[in-house]
Amino acid sequence: MIYKFFSSKKFILFSALIIILMVFVFQNNSFQKNFSQSLILNSLKGYESKKSVNCDIYFTLKDKETAEFTDIIVSTYLPHLKDDFNIKPNKPIIIIYPNKKEMKKAVNESKEAPMGAYCAGIIHILSPKSYLEDNVYKYYLKNGPVLHELVHYFIDEKTKGKYYVWFSEGAALYYEYKYLGCEWHKELNEKTKNITLDNLKKNFYSIDKTDAYRKSFEIIKSEMDGKYPDFICDLCKKYIKHSIINF
Numbered sequence: 268m269i270y271k272f273f274s275s276k277k278f279i280l281f282s283a284l285i286i287i288l289m290v291f292v293f294q295n296n297s298f299q300k301n302f303s304q305s306l307i308l309n310s311l312k313g314y315e316s317k318k319s320v321n322c323d324i325y326f327t328l329k330d331k332e333t334a335e336f337t338d339i340i341v342s343t344y345l346p347h348l349k350d351d352f353n354i355k356p357n358k359p360i361i362i363i364y365p366n367k368k369e370m371k372k373a374v375n376e377s378k379e380a381p382m383g384a385y386c387a388g389i390i391h392i393l394s395p396k397s398y399l400e401d402n403v404y405k406y407y408l409k410n411g412p413v414l415h416e417l418v419h420y421f422i423d424e425k426t427k428g429k430y431y432v433w434f435s436e437g438a439a440l441y442y443e444y445k446y447l448g449c450e451w452h453k454e455l456n457e458k459t460k461n462i463t464l465d466n467l468k469k470n471f472y473s474i475d476k477t478d479a480y481r482k483s484f485e486i487i488k489s490e491m492d493g494k495y496p497d498f499i500c501d502l503c504k505k506y507i508k509h510s511i512i513n514f
């Protein structure tokens with residue numbers, strides 16, 4: 268009886284459907300992303316939202332102004348990035364956390380709270396009010412993490428999630444250099460010669476963070492120098508991650 272069931276057409280068909288469904292869920296980046304996003308957004312308690320033509324921003328009441336400035340930053344750089352990457356992605360989702368504790372929890376960071384992070388298709392921003400007392404928005408507009416995290420969003424969308432961390436970080440730093448005029452640890456110029464592309468691909472998190480970011484920036488900058496702005500699209504193809512095992 269049992270043997271009959273396991274060898275029946277119904278069982279074979281059912282198993283095949285389950286396997287196809289599992290492969291779809293495992294490989295479908297946007298399915299996973301949408302699922303994670305709804306879990307994260309549903310877990311936000313006491314947050315307001317601002318839905319503009321550029322982005323959806325979630326924030327607590329103390330960051331109403333931060334949300335306004337964030338929208339200004341996004342509206343400034345979104346058109347440039349759309350041209351550079353030659354895509355029109357959905358509106359980015361941004362969450363502004365009121366303090367370091369909430370930020371660390373959200374991005375699963377045990378040490379220091381980052382100013383910004385990109386994960387699960389969402390841009391996570393630490394309120395500049397939590398680390399600045401004076402000239403908060405002057406600093407935020409010029410040095411804030413929003414542009415950097417937006418570039419991560421574009422790389423993710425362009426490569427459909429198949430990107431190396433070094434590539435995404437290098438590109439984010441390159442666009443900060445291009446649009447904000449800030450260069451990541453310029454004093455390290457040429458001092459990262461011993462780091463190879465293979466090191467960056469395989470051991471990004473084992474290399475000193477400052478050096479790994481600098482080398483990634485240098486590679487993207489040297490590739491982009493003298494090229495047309497949307498050459499980044501060619502780089503997305505050149506450095507795409509073919510395997511889901513290598514990081």
Ligand SMILES: [Zn+2]
Pocket residue numbers: 415419435436439
């Ligand atoms: Zn980054």
